[in-house]
Amino acid sequence: MSTEKHENSIYRAEALQHKQEGWLGVSYLDIPSSLSICILTGMLTVAFIVSIIIFGSYSERVNATGNVIYDPPAVSLIAQNNGIIINSVASEKKFIKQGEVIFSVSDETETNLGATKFEIEESLKKQRDILLKKINIITTEAEENKTYFIERIKNKEQEINSLNILIKNAEEQRKWFEKKSGLYEQLRKKGLARDSEFIDRKKDYYSAIVNLSSAKVKIITLQGELLDLKNKISATDRESDSAKKLITAEIAGIKQKILNIEKQREYLIVAPFNGKITSVTAHKGERVKAGQQVAVIVPLAARPKIELLSSSDSLGDVADGQQVKMRIAAYPYQWYGKVAGVIETISEAPVNIPPSTQTNSEGKALFRITVRPVMTEQQKSLSLLPGMKVETEIYVRTRKNYEWLFMPVKRVYERICDNTQ
Numbered sequence: 001m002s003t004e005k006h007e008n009s010i011y012r013a014e015a016l017q018h019k020q021e022g023w024l025g026v027s028y029l030d031i032p033s034s035l036s037i038c039i040l041t042g043m044l045t046v047a048f049i050v051s052i053i054i055f056g057s058y059s060e061r062v063n064a065t066g067n068v069i070y071d072p073p074a075v076s077l078i079a080q081n082n083g084i085i086i087n088s089v090a091s092e093k094k095f096i097k098q099g100e101v102i103f104s105v106s107d108e109t110e111t112n113l114g115a116t117k118f119e120i121e122e123s124l125k126k127q128r129d130i131l132l133k134k135i136n137i138i139t140t141e142a143e144e145n146k147t148y149f150i151e152r153i154k155n156k157e158q159e160i161n162s163l164n165i166l167i168k169n170a171e172e173q174r175k176w177f178e179k180k181s182g183l184y185e186q187l188r189k190k191g192l193a194r195d196s197e198f199i200d201r202k203k204d205y206y207s208a209i210v211n212l213s214s215a216k217v218k219i220i221t222l223q224g225e226l227l228d229l230k231n232k233i234s235a236t237d238r239e240s241d242s243a244k245k246l247i248t249a250e251i252a253g254i255k256q257k258i259l260n261i262e263k264q265r266e267y268l269i270v271a272p273f274n275g276k277i278t279s280v281t282a283h284k285g286e287r288v289k290a291g292q293q294v295a296v297i298v299p300l301a302a303r304p305k306i307e308l309l310s311s312s313d314s315l316g317d318v319a320d321g322q323q324v325k326m327r328i329a330a331y332p333y334q335w336y337g338k339v340a341g342v343i344e345t346i347s348e349a350p351v352n353i354p355p356s357t358q359t360n361s362e363g364k365a366l367f368r369i370t371v372r373p374v375m376t377e378q379q380k381s382l383s384l385l386p387g388m389k390v391e392t393e394i395y396v397r398t399r400k401n402y403e404w405l406f407m408p409v410k411r412v413y414e415r416i417c418d419n420t421q
Contacts (some may be wrong), residue, residue, distance in 0.1 A: 053405065060397040062318060064369065066308035066389040068328075074278075074298045077269050083107035086266070088284040090295050096271045103269040103282070103294060122262045131247050138247075142206040143238035149233045156226040163219040170212040173274045177205035275299045278385065298387060304384035306341060306371040308392055309351070311364040317396035318346065324371055329389035331382055339379060341371040343394070369394075 087104035089096075096102060181201040239372040282294040306326060310318070325338040350365035371392065373384065 011117075023108040048328070052401075053370045060229075060317075060395070060398055060399070062310065062314040064308040064310040064314070064392045064394060066306055066369070066371075066390050066392065068386055068390060069305055069307045070298055070302040070383045070386055072299045072302050072306050073301065074296050074386045075272055075275075076293045077102065077295045077297065079103075079105060079282075079290060079292045079294055080267055081105070081107060082288070084287050085282055085294075086340070087283050088282075090277050090280045090283075091346060092278060092280055094277045095300075096275060096277055096297065098162055098271055098273045100271050102271055103267050104266060106266040107267065114180070121258055121265070124254050124258050124261070128258070129153060131251050131254070134246050135244050138240055138243050142236050142323065145232055145236045149236070152228060153229045153233075156222055156229065160219055160222045160226065163215055163222065167215045167219065168217055170208060174208040174212055177201065177208045181205045182341060210383050240334075270293070273297070273299055281315070301309070304373060305344070306373060306392065308369040308371060308390070308391050309366040310369055310394075312324050312350070313364065313367060314366055314394075315346070318343065318369065318394055320344065320346065323395055325390045325395070326373065328382070328384070336379065337376075337384065338393075339382075340374045340376075341392070342374060343369060344372050345370045 039066045043049045083105040084107065085103055086106045088102070089100075090102050140400050181204070271275055277295055278298055279296040280294070282292070288294060320343050323342060324341045327338055328334045328336070347368040349367075351368050375382065
């Protein structure tokens with residue numbers, strides 16, 4: 001077979017010869033089938049990505065953290081003093097009525113002679129009773145003294161009244177003797193009366209003046225004694241009141257000691273309202289410390305809500321009614337899913353939180369956001385307890401994906417327009 005190359009052929013002579021002399025027949029180009037599958041898959045992928053870019057959207061989110069609360073709020077039951085729980089009816093999810101005793105706590109110390117605090121309390125009660133009797137004695141003595149002084153005052157007043165009458169009569173007698181003395185003086189000048197008679201009338205006149213002056217001095221003395229008696233009554237009242245006040249203050253101190261001992265011996269923790277007991281941390285026979293939380297009471301009509309704290313930088317696009325997604329720390333969202341919610345209220349002023357308790361290191365003002373959880377049928381079995389930590393995503397704005405992709409271009413365009421203007 002000639003291997004000369006044809007003048008108009010684009011193939012080499014060796015290739016043409018191999019084609020003519022091949023044992024397996026005419027050769028041709030075979031495209032692999034996997035290549036077409038890859039091409040089709042690539043085209044579908046590109047179409048899917050383009051459709052996502054054109055029709056898809058994304059949401060801007062604001063992250064906030066908070067806790068589970070109850071509305072009306074749940075109340076923590078706190079131990080008042082150190083002691084041992086001697087009686088308890090608390091159990092999880094038990095309904096309790098207002099005023100019902102939940103815990104009885106005692107801190108009594110027993111010795112060979114009996115309960116120590118009981119003996120101290122009895123001794124204090126005896127002291128209190130003695131002081132009460134002392135008050136009664138002081139009151140009785142004061143009343144007796146006042147009665148005695150009142151009787152003396154009445155006598156002095158009668159003496160003063162009698163002296164006033166005597167002074168009145170003495171004044172009239174003095175005037176009569178004065179008139180009589182003047183008459184005898186005229187008669188003596190006329191020679192109708194003797195000098196001895198005139199002198200006797202003059203003596204009677206001066207004697208009346210002396211008696212009148214003595215009576216006036218006596219009445220002044222009686223008035224002074226009357227004033228002293230009235231002052232003694234006032235002094236008796238003051239001394240009695242002062243003594244009773246001192247004893248009353250001492251009794252009040254003893255009563256406070258008795259009350260403190262009774263609290264230490266045994267005090268009761270009662271339910272402040274109708275509700276359900278939860279978060280029981282202490283049981284009968286266990287020792288509790290002052291200020292320790294022993295249980296929590298949730299009101300019957302209480303509903304769980306989420307209280308979030310968000311900085312002012314994130315509140316611009318947050319409004320009532322917006323949807324949120326929450327991750328409850330106690331229930332991993334990988335297993336239980338995210339809990340939906342709706343924003344109910346946003347505080348109009350920042351809340352007062354100590355800087356040491358703020359989660360943001362910058363110390364920015366924090367605002368309170370209240371969220372109402374919307375549970376699905378599968379999530380209704382979840383128990384949201386007060387204090388559970390919550391992380392929240394607040395969806396504030398939705399945009400198309402292509403807007404996000406072309407946002408840098410838009411910014412450049414806006415800058416160019418601003419520079420040209």
